[in-house]
Structures are given as C-alpha cells and as structure tokens.
Amino acid sequence: MSIGLHQPLTVAQTITPVEARQDLGFLxxxxxxxxxxxxxxxxxxxxxxxxxxxxxxxxxxxxxLAFFHHVSPxxxxxxxxxxxLNHRKNFIGRSTRFIPFFIRPVGDEYFISHNVSAxxxxxxxxxxxxxNNRPVADLHRELMEYDHSGSDGDNLTGRRQWSLVQFADYxxxxxGSADSISITYRxxxxxxxxxxxxxxxxxxxxxxTLHKRYQYELDTRPNLSxxxxxxxxxxxxxxxxxxxxxxxxxxxxxxxxxxxxxxxxAIKRQNIQNLVVDMQGNxxxxxxxxxxxxxxxxxxxFSVMEHEEMKSAARAELVTxxxxxxxxxxSMRYRSTRSGGFVSRSARHRYRPYHxxxxxxxxxxxxxxxxxxxxxxxxxxxxxxxxxxxxxxASGSAYWGDFAGHFKTVTLPNSxxxxxxxxxxxxxxxxxxxxxxxxxxxxFTVTRTYDDVLTNxxxxxxxxxxxxxxxxxxxxxLSSLDKQPVRSRPLQASR
Numbered sequence: 001m002s003i004g005l006h007q008p009l010t011v012a013q014t015i016t017p018v019e020a021r022q023d024l025g026f027l028x029x030x031x032x033x034x035x036x037x038x039x040x041x042x043x044x045x046x047x048x049x050x051x052x053x054x055x056x057x058x059x060x061x062x063x064x065l066a067f068f069h070h071v072s073p074x075x076x077x078x079x080x081x082x083x084x085l086n087h088r089k090n091f092i093g094r095s096t097r098f099i100p101f102f103i104r105p106v107g108d109e110y111f112i113s114h115n116v117s118a119x120x121x122x123x124x125x126x127x128x129x130x131x132n133n134r135p136v137a138d139l140h141r142e143l144m145e146y147d148h149s150g151s152d153g154d155n156l157t158g159r160r161q162w163s164l165v166q167f168a169d170y171x172x173x174x175x176g177s178a179d180s181i182s183i184t185y186r187x188x189x190x191x192x193x194x195x196x197x198x199x200x201x202x203x204x205x206x207x208x209t210l211h212k213r214y215q216y217e218l219d220t221r222p223n224l225s226x227x228x229x230x231x232x233x234x235x236x237x238x239x240x241x242x243x244x245x246x247x248x249x250x251x252x253x254x255x256x257x258x259x260x261x262x263x264x265x266a267i268k269r270q271n272i273q274n275l276v277v278d279m280q281g282n283x284x285x286x287x288x289x290x291x292x293x294x295x296x297x298x299x300x301x302f303s304v305m306e307h308e309e310m311k312s313a314a315r316a317e318l319v320t321x322x323x324x325x326x327x328x329x330x331s332m333r334y335r336s337t338r339s340g341g342f343v344s345r346s347a348r349h350r351y352r353p354y355h356x357x358x359x360x361x362x363x364x365x366x367x368x369x370x371x372x373x374x375x376x377x378x379x380x381x382x383x384x385x386x387x388x389x390x391x392x393x394a395s396g397s398a399y400w401g402d403f404a405g406h407f408k409t410v411t412l413p414n415s416x417x418x419x420x421x422x423x424x425x426x427x428x429x430x431x432x433x434x435x436x437x438x439x440x441x442x443x444f445t446v447t448r449t450y451d452d453v454l455t456n457x458x459x460x461x462x463x464x465x466x467x468x469x470x471x472x473x474x475x476x477x478l479s480s481l482d483k484q485p486v487r488s489r490p491l492q493a494s495r
Contacts, residue, residue, distance in 0.1 A: 013064040019414035020058040020067055024051070027074065027419060030410045033313040036425035037403045041079035041153050050077050064088075065176055067415055072146045075419060081152045081372060081396055082404050087173060088416035096177040097200035098168035100209075103128060103136070104453050105164065110136040111453050112185070114217075116209035117198040125188040125454045131171075131181050143170040150283065150372045150396045155439050157369025158396030165281070165370065168206070188454075217456050224259045226266045229461070233468050234273035234361075237461070238263060240293065241278075243285030243374040256289050264296050264357055273361040274468045280366050280392065280460065284373025284404075287426075291351045294381055297363060297478055298353045302385075304377055306429035308344035308405065310334075314423040315342060317408045348429065360479035363388045364468065366460045367442065372396035373404055377428060379440040384430040389474040391464045392446055394439040401427040443474045 015023075028051050031038060038044060054074055062070070068087065075085040100117035103110050115122045128136050144159045147170065151158030163170050172178075180199045186192065201209065211218065221227075223241045246255035267275060284290075291304050315334075319326045334342040365379060365388050376397035382388045383399075405424030411417070444463065452459040 013415070014061050015064060015067045015415055016061050017058050020062065020070070021055060023067075023412040023414050023417070024055055024058065024071065024074070026412055027071065027410070030408075030419070030421065031074075031078075034311060034317070034408055034421050034423060035078065035080075035083065035403070036310055036314075036423065037078060037080050037083075040403075042077045047074075047077060050074060064091075064415060068417060069146070069174075071412075071415075071417065076146065076148045079148060079153050080403050080422070081148060081150045081158055082402060082407075082420070082422040084149050084420040085147070086409075086418040086420065088411075088418065092172060092177070094204065095202060096172055097179055097202055098172050098177075098206055099131070099181060100198060100201040100206065101128070101168070103164060103167050104448060105140075106448055106450050106453060108137060110140070111450070113453055113456065114210060114214055116201055116206050116213065119196065119198050122185070122196075122198070123188060124456075125450070127186040129184045129186065129193065131183055133182065139171070140164065140167075143167070143174060146174055150370055152396065152398045152402055153438060155369075155394065155396065155398070157394045157439070158372055159369070161281075161369035161393075161396070224256075224263045226263045228270060228272070229276070230274075230465060230468070234271055235276065235465065235468050236267060236270065236272045236274075237276045237278055238267070239278045240375075240378075241282055243282070243287075243289040243293075245286060245289070253286060253289055253292075256286075257292055260289075260292055260296075261357075264359065267359060268357070272359070274364065275359055275361060276364045276366060276461070276464055276468075278366045278461070279371045279375045279378070280368045281370045282372070282375035283370060284375050284377075284397075287374055287377065290374040290378045294378055295351055295353050296357065297359050297387065298351075298381070298385055299387075299478055301350045301352050302381065303348045303350050303429040304381060305344075305347045305349075305401070305426050307427040308347040308424050309337070310342050310405075310424050312340045312342070314406070314408075317423060318406060358478060360477055362468075362473050362477040363475075364464050365390045365392075366464060367392045367395050367440070368460075369393055369396045373402060376402070376440060380428050380430050383436065383440055383475075384428075384434040386434070387475050387477065389444075389467065389472070390440065390442045391444045391467070392442050392460045394437065394441050396439070398438055399428070399430065399435045399440055400432075401425070 051074060054070060072085055075083055101112050102114035104113040110128045112122055112126045112128055113124055131139060140163060143163045148159060150162045178200055180197050182197045184193055184195045221239045225239050226236050228236045245253050246259060287304055315330060319330050333345055335345055337343055367379060367390060376395040379395055380399050403422040403425055405426055407420050407422055409418050409420045446460050446463045448459055
C-alpha cells in the first residue's frame with residue numbers, strides 16, 4: 001500500500017510555487033517516460049488537461065501536506081493500483097498518533113470492531129457516526145478517492161477494503177497526526193448519540209494494546225498453512241496470504257516452494273476433497289510463486305502471462321553500471337520493438353502441472369478487494385480453466401492483467417515525496433470470453449452483518465462451508481474435468 005509509517009515534520013515545510021511546479025513537472029516527465037499505462041484507463045488528453053490544471057493553479061506557497069493533496073489527483077487519475085504516492089521519509093514515525101480503532105462497515109453504517117483507546121467504555125459494536133465533526137462515511141469516501149492503491153480501473157473493492165483495514169494509517173497520511181479526536185457514536189442497543197474525545201495512539205501503543213485485548217482474535221496463521229475445518233465433508237483451508245518469498249535471500253524461491261509442497265502433501269495425506277483457498281488480503285508478490293500454486297490443480301500445461309512489455313526508458317532502470325552482467329541479462333530476456341520499447345522473450349513460459357501431486361477435488365476461493373496483483377493472476381487463470389467456486393467480493397486487479405513486474409521509485413526534488421512507478425505491462429494468458437467481469441467476480445457475494453461484527457465471525461468462511469455442506473459447486477474439480485490441456489488465448493484488454 002502507498003501509506004507508510006513515517007513521522008510528521010516538527011517544522012512545517014513551505015513549498016514555493018516555483019518548487020511546486022518543478023516537482024509536478026518532474027513527476028509528469030517520469031510518468032510519461034516510464035509508466036506503461038499512461039492513457040490506458042484515463043485517456044491521454046484527459047491526463048494532459050488534468051496536469052495543466054494542477055500546474056496552473058500553483059500560484060501561491062503552500063505547506064507540505066497541502067501540496068501532497070495537490071499532487072494526489074495526477075497519480076490517482078492513472079487508476080493503477082500499483083502506482084503509489086508516498087510521503088517523504090520521516091513524515092510519519094514513532095511519535096505519530098493514529099485513530100485508536102478498527103472500523104468495519106455494515107451496509108452504509110460504520111462500527112468499532114476493536115478499540116485500543118484508554119476509554120474502555122467504547123465497546124465492540126458501537127456505531128461510529130463522526131470524527132472531528134465529519135461523518136465517517138464522508139471521511140471514508142475521501143480516503144478512497146485520494147489513494148487508488150490495490151484497485152485497478154474503476155473497481156472500488158480494493159480501495160474500499162484497504163482504506164478501512166488501514167483506516168488509521170490512511171487518516172494520518174491524509175490529515176496528519178493528531179493527539180486526540182472528537183467522536184460521536186451510539187452504543188450497542190442504544191439510540192442516544194454520545195460525544196467524547198479520545199486520545200490517539202502511537203504505533204507501538206496501538207500494537208501492544210491490540211495484542212493485550214484481542215490476542216485470541218488476531219490471525220496468526222502462517223502463509224501456506226493448512227487446517228482441516230470440517231472432517232465430515234473432508235474440507236480444509238489453505239491460507240495463501242502472500243506470494244512474496246519466505247526468505248529475503250532466495251532468488252529461486254526454494255523456501256516458498258518447499259512450504260507449498262509440504263502443504264499439498266498434508267492435503268493429500270488427509271484425503272481432502274474440498275479445498276478452500278483463502279486469498280483474502282493477498283496483495284500479490286512473485287509471479288513464479290503464483291504459477292507454482294496453480295501447478296497443483298491446472299488441467300494441462302499453462303502460461304501465466306501472454307505478453308510483457310515496457311517503454312524504452314525502462315531499460316536504464318534495469319541495466320546498471322555496478323552490475324556488468326545486467327546488460328547481457330537484459331538482452332537475453334527482452335527484445336526491442338518497432339515502437340522503441342521492449343517485450344519479454346519468455347513471457348509465455350509454460351508450466352507443467354503436477355499429476356501425482358495434483359489436487360483433484362473441488363476448489364473454493366475466498367477473496368476480497370485486497371486480493372490483488374499475483375493473487376488475481378491465480379484467480380483469473382483458474383477461472384479461465386473453468387475451475388473453482390469464488391466467494392466473497394471482486395478482486396482488486398483486472399482480469400486482463402496489470403502494470404507491475406519491476407518498479408522505479410522516484411523522489412520529487414523539493415518536497416521529497418516519493419512515487420512508485422511500475423515498469424511493465426503484464427497481460428494474462430486468459431481468454432476474454434471466460435471473464436465474468438472486469439475483475440474476477442465472486443459467484444457468491446458475501447457481506448458482513450452486524451452480528452458478524454459483534455462475534456468477530458469469519459463470515460466468508462462460514463458461507464463457503466455452507467456451500468460445501470449443501471454440495472454447491474459452480475465449476476468442478478480436476479477429477480470431473482476432461483484432463484486435456486486448456487488452450488489459453490490472449491485477451492485484448494479494452495480501453
């Protein structure tokens with residue numbers, strides 16, 4: 001996500017009009033040079049109009065946070081969940097204070113699910129109405145608009161998911177640190193609107209109190225863990241929280257692969273017939289690891305990506321002077337195009353599925369808006385193969401693919417804000433006629449109820465288990481499919 005943990009400047013920084021225009025122009029040039037999606041979701045002429053409008057309004061000095069707000073629309077207009085506007089280093093840190101709640105929505109209302117403030121009278125299930133005299137719904141909409149991280153195109157699920165899961169981070173990044181906030185709320189089973197002021201928490205205090213009060217509710221399942229949840233229906237949950245590597249120094253991802261093998265050995269040993277793959281909150285990671293997971297159920301050899309391309313200027317970011325082999329490696333992996341850019345020589349690398357190790361039962365996927373990037377790649381490939389039952393809400397990334405692969409973080413010269421820019425356009429090896437929406441859409445949309453807030457219930461899992469017990473399968477497992485390879489067709493992403 002684009003919101004990091006940094007510390008507000010003790011001395012306010014003022015950005016002059018000249019400095020602001022230099023920064024905005026610098027950012028626009030970098031986006032034009034490097035970003036493979038300029039003009040993709042928002043037409044190029046609209047991007048130019050927006051830039052001109054933002055540039056021409058820079059006529060007076062402004063403080064750092066106001067300039068952060070001013071730059072944000074140019075980044076969000078890309079509608080690319082991998083492009084992030086970040087604060088300068090040391091903007092938020094140890095002494096920053098955060099809103100001391102976890103907030104969860106039910107319909108159009110917002111409720112406190114976890115309270116780490118000193119005021120313990122604020123119980124779970126209290127309806128939070130306003131923060132500093134602003135309706136929570138209005139604040140949520142504003143935070144969703146300023147940061148498109150984790151959501152591609154006009155999809156809202158990723159923005160909605162992250163801006164609530166990380167509401168305290170988003171609030172501090174957009175409005176700055178605050179010692180305390182004024183709130184109005186309604187207690188559980190009470191119609192009286194109450195008002196109080198609560199002191200905000202530092203990050204360390206937030207974490208310590210959360211662990212003390214809610215330690216038995218925190219999700220401590222390790223990535224790729226397996227647990228049997230229903231022995232009668234032979235159902236297990238495989239938690240796939242990330243496709244990032246298990247170890248930092250592991251270029252071939254052997255540790256991830258070993259742990260994945262251990263998980264599927266356990267699944268086979270316990271004769272699991274219904275496998276629930278939990279990819280809620282999985283923000284992605286390494287494509288090779290997502291392909292390794294797919295090998296355990298795909299019906300035939302497959303490619304994850306059909307096409308990878310980047311702009312000409314991206315070469316300078318991948319070829320470095322300090323690594324004399326980088327130029328050779330680049331020429332072996334990419335070839336130039338007539339348009340002056342580069343395409344991958346091995347984008348269509350094919351993976352062979354496991355046969356003896358394959359899971360042949362029914363697959364169920366739990367997903368939400370934070371199932372992004374490589375997680376959406378797994379969902380899209382499985383849907384394209386005609387497999388799986390999808391439960392929850394639409395994923396954050398597009399079915400066709402995304403802008404990712406390699407990244408360049410640029411620092412604006414005066415404000416020192418940072419923007420992460422993806423360098424590659426990655427197109428999934430999927431058929432357009434297999435899509436069930438712009439993203440991968442759920443077969444069964446599941447939403448939280450007020451009782452779910454009160455009990456902290458895993459409502460998506462509860463719904464999935466009900467489907468399994470009732471024998472509801474939208475797309476059969478491998479044992480029911482014709483085991484001939486599914487031919488992948490390139491998807492022509494519409495603009």
